[in-house]
Amino acid sequence: MKKNFAKKLIKRMSALLAGVVVLAGSSLTVHAEGKYTYCYDYWGEVQDSPDAYEVVKVFTSNELGLEKPISPTASGLTVIGNYIYLCDTGNNRIIQWERIDREHFKLINIFTEFSGDVEVNTFNKPQDFQINEDGNIFIADTDNNRVLKLDSEWNYVMEFTKPDDNTLDKELVFQPTKLAVDSAGRVYCIATGINKGMIKYEADGTFSGFVGATPVVYDLWDYIWKRFFTTAAQREKMVSFVPTEYSNLYMDHDGFIYACSSNLKEEDLKSGSAKAVRRLNLMGSDILIQNGEFPVYGDIYMGAGGGYSGCSKIVDVTAFDNDTYVLCDKERGRLFVYDSQGRLLFAFGGKGNMDGYFSKDQPIALDHMGYDLIALDSISKTLTVFTPTEYGNMIYQAIDQFDDGYYAESGETWQKVMDLNGNYDLAYIGVGRAMLRQERYKEALNYFELKFDDDNYSKAFKQYRKEWVEDHILIIFLGAFAILIVPMIIGKIGKIKHEIDTADIFKF
Amino acid sequence: MLTSARIEAFKRYWKSFKFAFYCATHPIDGYWDLTHEKRGTYAAANTILLLTIISRIMKLQFTSFVVDPVYWEEINIFLYIASIIFPLLIWVVGNWALTTLFDGKGRLGQVYMASCYCLLPYPMIQFPLIILSNMVTKEEMQFHTTLSAVSLIWVLVWIVLAMGQIHEYSFGKNILFTVASLFAMLVIVFILLLFFSMISQGVAYFISFGKEFLFRVS
Numbered sequence: 001m002k003k004n005f006a007k008k009l010i011k012r013m014s015a016l017l018a019g020v021v022v023l024a025g026s027s028l029t030v031h032a033e034g035k036y037t038y039c040y041d042y043w044g045e046v047q048d049s050p051d052a053y054e055v056v057k058v059f060t061s062n063e064l065g066l067e068k069p070i071s072p073t074a075s076g077l078t079v080i081g082n083y084i085y086l087c088d089t090g091n092n093r094i095i096q097w098e099r100i101d102r103e104h105f106k107l108i109n110i111f112t113e114f115s116g117d118v119e120v121n122t123f124n125k126p127q128d129f130q131i132n133e134d135g136n137i138f139i140a141d142t143d144n145n146r147v148l149k150l151d152s153e154w155n156y157v158m159e160f161t162k163p164d165d166n167t168l169d170k171e172l173v174f175q176p177t178k179l180a181v182d183s184a185g186r187v188y189c190i191a192t193g194i195n196k197g198m199i200k201y202e203a204d205g206t207f208s209g210f211v212g213a214t215p216v217v218y219d220l221w222d223y224i225w226k227r228f229f230t231t232a233a234q235r236e237k238m239v240s241f242v243p244t245e246y247s248n249l250y251m252d253h254d255g256f257i258y259a260c261s262s263n264l265k266e267e268d269l270k271s272g273s274a275k276a277v278r279r280l281n282l283m284g285s286d287i288l289i290q291n292g293e294f295p296v297y298g299d300i301y302m303g304a305g306g307g308y309s310g311c312s313k314i315v316d317v318t319a320f321d322n323d324t325y326v327l328c329d330k331e332r333g334r335l336f337v338y339d340s341q342g343r344l345l346f347a348f349g350g351k352g353n354m355d356g357y358f359s360k361d362q363p364i365a366l367d368h369m370g371y372d373l374i375a376l377d378s379i380s381k382t383l384t385v386f387t388p389t390e391y392g393n394m395i396y397q398a399i400d401q402f403d404d405g406y407y408a409e410s411g412e413t414w415q416k417v418m419d420l421n422g423n424y425d426l427a428y429i430g431v432g433r434a435m436l437r438q439e440r441y442k443e444a445l446n447y448f449e450l451k452f453d454d455d456n457y458s459k460a461f462k463q464y465r466k467e468w469v470e471d472h473i474l475i476i477f478l479g480a481f482a483i484l485i486v487p488m489i490i491g492k493i494g495k496i497k498h499e500i501d502t503a504d505i506f507k508f
Numbered sequence: 509m510l511t512s513a514r515i516e517a518f519k520r521y522w523k524s525f526k527f528a529f530y531c532a533t534h535p536i537d538g539y540w541d542l543t544h545e546k547r548g549t550y551a552a553a554n555t556i557l558l559l560t561i562i563s564r565i566m567k568l569q570f571t572s573f574v575v576d577p578v579y580w581e582e583i584n585i586f587l588y589i590a591s592i593i594f595p596l597l598i599w600v601v602g603n604w605a606l607t608t609l610f611d612g613k614g615r616l617g618q619v620y621m622a623s624c625y626c627l628l629p630y631p632m633i634q635f636p637l638i639i640l641s642n643m644v645t646k647e648e649m650q651f652h653t654t655l656s657a658v659s660l661i662w663v664l665v666w667i668v669l670a671m672g673q674i675h676e677y678s679f680g681k682n683i684l685f686t687v688a689s690l691f692a693m694l695v696i697v698f699i700l701l702l703f704f705s706m707i708s709q710g711v712a713y714f715i716s717f718g719k720e721f722l723f724r725v726s
Contacts, residue, residue, distance in 0.1 A: 043579050454574040458645035465643070
């Protein structure tokens with residue numbers, strides 16, 4: 001992948017060089033704002049796409065049954081079954097709705113306190129809410145400096161407080177922001193000002209270490225400059241080389257944690273030294289697959305324009321059961337959907353006041369219900385519910401069919417997707433992969449070649465070449481015989497003839 | 509009409525063309541004979557340059573995308589051809605302009621002829637590689653990349669060696685003037701840029717002058 005990218009770069013550089021040599025000015029390509037939904041092709045060109053998601057409805061606070069609207073600092077949206085929980089941070093409450101049908105939410109409860117033998121029975125700026133499989137409730141009660149564990153009846157069970165660790169600053173106030181809870185009741189949490197990774201607690205509340213810290217990013221020049229050419233006073237004021245903090249966590253159905261970072265630098269993302277999203281296993285190592293033409297970091301064009309600049313700022317992530325995952329970019333107000341291989345399926349959204357668009361620096365929270373997506377815009381105090389269109393459903397269906405081993409059906413579904421969107425690389429590759437599985441190598445080759453999928457092309461070609469050699473073994477053998485043996489025989493005959501011609505016995 | 513003179517000329521051309529293959533394997537001896545024994549012809553040199561250009565274009569079209577994906581939207585065939593001819597011409601002019609001041613024995617035409625003869629390994633390797641590229645998978649690509657690099661290095665080294673022979677330079681002096689020629693190329697490019705931007709400014713001046721004039725008249 002990386003090699004490919006470098007190759008493309010070299011090609012473009014050499015094209016530029018050629019342009020300079022013949023003194024012809026090459027015009028810069030401007031990527032104009034396209035339609036609502038788009039994808040990238042092999043060359044990184046923006047390809048407009050039919051809408052894969054449509055807005056079911058934008059629910060205002062009023063329509064959600066709230067007298068006091070959602071606060072602008074609200075964050076933390078959690079969907080469990082049919083229920084939706086929102087941490088209304090500014091109003092110190094947790095709101096529960098039930099989605100009774102496609103277009104209706106019913107307010108079930110507003111929790112502002114819980115019962116139990118503990119000093120403070122209310123929340124103070126809660127930022128995240130999770131329920132594990134046993135029905136226990138976990139709340140990141142940020143300004144009370146604790147992570148609460150409650151039973152399903154909202155009775156106090158225990159709390160997780162500031163980790164007892166020598167490496168932490170004694171003065172640091174513990175402010176947990178986001179949570180992930182596994183089936184065994186272990187709590188992973190991130191907290192303001194702690195950049196050592198996720199804080200891991202055992203189920204009994206003991207702190208068992210930091211996991212999944214991001215590697216520190218710095219370049220040699222920075223290091224030399226800082227080490228040898230600055231005074232202590234100057235160093236004090238400079239940015240220190242520290243790992244970046246995660247902005248959000250999401251535990252998928254396999255128990256792996258998706259962790260995203262929003263405060264990354266463009267150049268680190270482009271060089272690959274920083275990653276916008278990680279999928280962490282229990283050891284805290286990144287197992288996210290990135291087989292796409294471009295790395296998983298949202299928009300690949302980072303220039304300023306249209307009211308935003310720089311790279312995508314990924315503030316939330318949610319993963320479907322088929323390992324397709326959605327990133328939520330607050331810089332551009334867009335949602336990016338990637339498949340399990342890290343290839344961008346489609347991106348949609350934008351900034352504005354229309355349905356399906358988001359306010360400045362929004363959306364900030366995202367979760368899913370089936371394939372429906374629910375996004376929180378706390379500036380306009382709304383929840384937006386998206387549902388896949390026929391086109392979006394077909395893409396998901398094709399992926400699922402392929403994963404389940406129904407290759408022929410998957411190929412047909414991809415073919416339908418292609419009928420709707422002829423500029424969609426993944427549809428061609430999908431049809432090709434289905435054919436590859438059905439051992440229709442020659443047809444598969446054609447589809448892969450159209451969309452420059454060299455990996456799959458090579459796989460198909462290897463098989464095709466093998467078959468071809470097996471089918472034509474006689475011709476190949478005869479050909480080799482003709483090339484090698486025939487000239488030898490001719491030479492031999494010529495030699496004999498020469499010997500006969502010059503032989504003494506024929507001389508008279 | 510196939511007069512005997514024409515046949516003679518063709519024979520001489522064909523012999524000089526075949527001599528390029530000798531040069532490709534015997535650079536020192538070959539390039540000395542090329543000018544001093546007059547065994548090279550311009551016709552053969554042009555043929556080799558043409559072969560190089562054709563192989564470049566065919567490479568673009570027929571090489572497997574696994575090896576070399578082509579973004580057709582950004583390809584301009586004239587630019588592409590110019591990207592071979594222009595550097596070659598600037599090299600020839602730059603090298604000759606410099607060496608002629610420092611005892612170089614080669615004339616402008618001879619520098620061109622020798623440079624073109626040096627290009628032969630490129631089509632020689634690239635044509636078979638086009639066929640090969642359609643028979644390899646991504647894993648076997650390394651073979652192709654290596655051979656492709658060999659063809660380029662071969663050409664570059666041979667050009668340096670050829671210049672030494674036709675200018676009758678010692679090895680050290682040859683290297684020195686190769687580097688100096690590269691700088692001469694830069695100077696030529698710079699002056700051309702300057703020239704073109706001046707011309708375009710001048711043209712723009714007269715165009716706006718004409719427009720202004722027409723406004724006054726009408």
